[in-house]
Amino acid sequence: MTFKKNARTKREADLLETCGRVLPVGVRNASYNPDYMMVIEKAQGARITDCSGNEYIDYLLGSGPMFLGHAHPAVVQAAEEQLRNGTSYLMTSEAAIELADEIVKAVPCADNVSYHNSGSEATFFAMRVARAFRKRDKVLKFEGAYHGMGDSALMSTQWTQKPLEFPSAHADSSGIPASVRDETLIAPFNNLEVTTSIIEQHAEELACVIVEPLNRTIPPAPGFLEGLREVTAQLGIPLIFDEVVTGFRLAFGGAQEYYGVTPDLCALGKTISGGHPFGVLCGKEEIMEMASPMRILKGDWARLSGTFSGNPVSCRAALAIINELKKPGFYETVEKRGLKLRTGLENALSNAGLSAQVLGERTVFQPWFTDASIVDHRSSLAASAGTNLKFIDKLLDRGIVKGHEKFFVSAAHTDEDIDYTIEAIESATMEMAEG
Numbered sequence: 001m002t003f004k005k006n007a008r009t010k011r012e013a014d015l016l017e018t019c020g021r022v023l024p025v026g027v028r029n030a031s032y033n034p035d036y037m038m039v040i041e042k043a044q045g046a047r048i049t050d051c052s053g054n055e056y057i058d059y060l061l062g063s064g065p066m067f068l069g070h071a072h073p074a075v076v077q078a079a080e081e082q083l084r085n086g087t088s089y090l091m092t093s094e095a096a097i098e099l100a101d102e103i104v105k106a107v108p109c110a111d112n113v114s115y116h117n118s119g120s121e122a123t124f125f126a127m128r129v130a131r132a133f134r135k136r137d138k139v140l141k142f143e144g145a146y147h148g149m150g151d152s153a154l155m156s157t158q159w160t161q162k163p164l165e166f167p168s169a170h171a172d173s174s175g176i177p178a179s180v181r182d183e184t185l186i187a188p189f190n191n192l193e194v195t196t197s198i199i200e201q202h203a204e205e206l207a208c209v210i211v212e213p214l215n216r217t218i219p220p221a222p223g224f225l226e227g228l229r230e231v232t233a234q235l236g237i238p239l240i241f242d243e244v245v246t247g248f249r250l251a252f253g254g255a256q257e258y259y260g261v262t263p264d265l266c267a268l269g270k271t272i273s274g275g276h277p278f279g280v281l282c283g284k285e286e287i288m289e290m291a292s293p294m295r296i297l298k299g300d301w302a303r304l305s306g307t308f309s310g311n312p313v314s315c316r317a318a319l320a321i322i323n324e325l326k327k328p329g330f331y332e333t334v335e336k337r338g339l340k341l342r343t344g345l346e347n348a349l350s351n352a353g354l355s356a357q358v359l360g361e362r363t364v365f366q367p368w369f370t371d372a373s374i375v376d377h378r379s380s381l382a383a384s385a386g387t388n389l390k391f392i393d394k395l396l397d398r399g400i401v402k403g404h405e406k407f408f409v410s411a412a413h414t415d416e417d418i419d420y421t422i423e424a425i426e427s428a429t430m431e432m433a434e435g
């Protein structure tokens with residue numbers, strides 16, 4: 001493959017001008033640099049095409065959901081068939097029940113399932129059901145951990161904010177009530193001693209602990225998740241795994257299968273959605289039971305529903321995805337490609353002499369532009385954000401789309417795609433070193 005970028009067409013330029021005027025927020029672009037902004041026309045397999053006819057190899061994959069690649073035939077067929085039979089019933093469908101059954105079989109912590117429309121909703125409802133169960137309000141989350149856009153989730157994630165003393169939280173958005181911030185405790189990921197001491201000190205106020213087991217791309221230190229499980233279990237505090245990224249991706253049973261630690265509740269999204277708006281909350285029956293409509297009359301009920309929750313199109317698509325994931329050799333093949341790309345990336349960074357390291361697991365990893373050891377949010381602040389942005393633009397010059405953080409590898413990336421990408425990374429990193 002060679003990549004020669006077409007000049008921006010008038011149509012795309014006009015669309016970008018209109019976008020800037022009427023849609024300045026709420027959708028993202030691959031780069032902050034205006035020269036690299038694009039409007040997407042279509043995506044197929046591992047390729048994404050802009051309105052000027054430029055076709056890129058896509059490692060952003062919609063921020064991860066397209067683990068099978070874009071417009072996978074089995075997923076398209078399942079969704080298309082369902083479209084003809086209606087898209088939204090509010091009432092339970094056969095697809096919703098079949099899917100819940102599959103999730104319960106796949107995910108170790110899942111006795112029961114509820115459906116939502118995004119990862120943000122899944123973590124939002126996870127925290128609500130935990131609060132209802134524990135009859136407490138406070139949430140402990142980890143600094144730098146992103147759990148979506150809910151008020152309780154959007155705390156102390158931002159690298160642009162000055163870190164506070166643990167366990168104080170800062171809101172990452174204007175418009176979040178100060179009372180939500182005051183109900184949030186922040187702990188350092190991978191520091192079991194400090195985390196345990198915060199949990200023990202606030203045990204009587206805590207509704208739950210929420211953690212992304214692979215924190216962005218920072219792996220848990222040996223014993224960290226196990227220790228977190230132990231202390232929360234001892235104190236009867238529900239432990240939530242945010243598996244919106246890792247669910248069905250790190251392994252069929254997600255990070256809880258991969259790391260061998262079972263939480264009480266789990267939020268899923270991305271991979272299981274196949275690109276449809278979808279989120280799943282699942283967990284232990286004794287906690288999920290708080291959402292049973294049978295509790296309405298008791299006046300002690302966690303409400304978890306929504307108009308589109310469990311819509312049959314998303315459920316049918318998810319069933320088609322699970323069917324593909326179950327095929328023999330699926331994970332081995334995609335993980336082999338992930339490893340090849342990661343190794344190529346590591347070698348290229350090192351050969352170019354750049355201060356950098358690659359963190360992550362299997363098919364999700366990213367370069368961090370620093371030599372300093374990264375074990376949590378604070379240590380990750382040593383990485384150069386500017387170098388990262390340069391790297392992204394240099395890859396765009398070579399026909400590769402990657403997000404600001406991760407490389408997501410899909411089953412649609414071929415060995416040739418990976419070879420081309422490694423060559424592109426080698427030339428991009430050499431150019432960066434020279435520059």
Ligand SMILES: Cc1ncc(COP(=O)(O)O)c(C=O)c1O
Binds near residue numbers: 063120123146148269
């Ligand atoms: C770990 C994690 N949790 C939750 C979310 C929120 O998911 P969504 O964007 O579907 O609302 C994301 C999104 O990137 C995520 O990475």
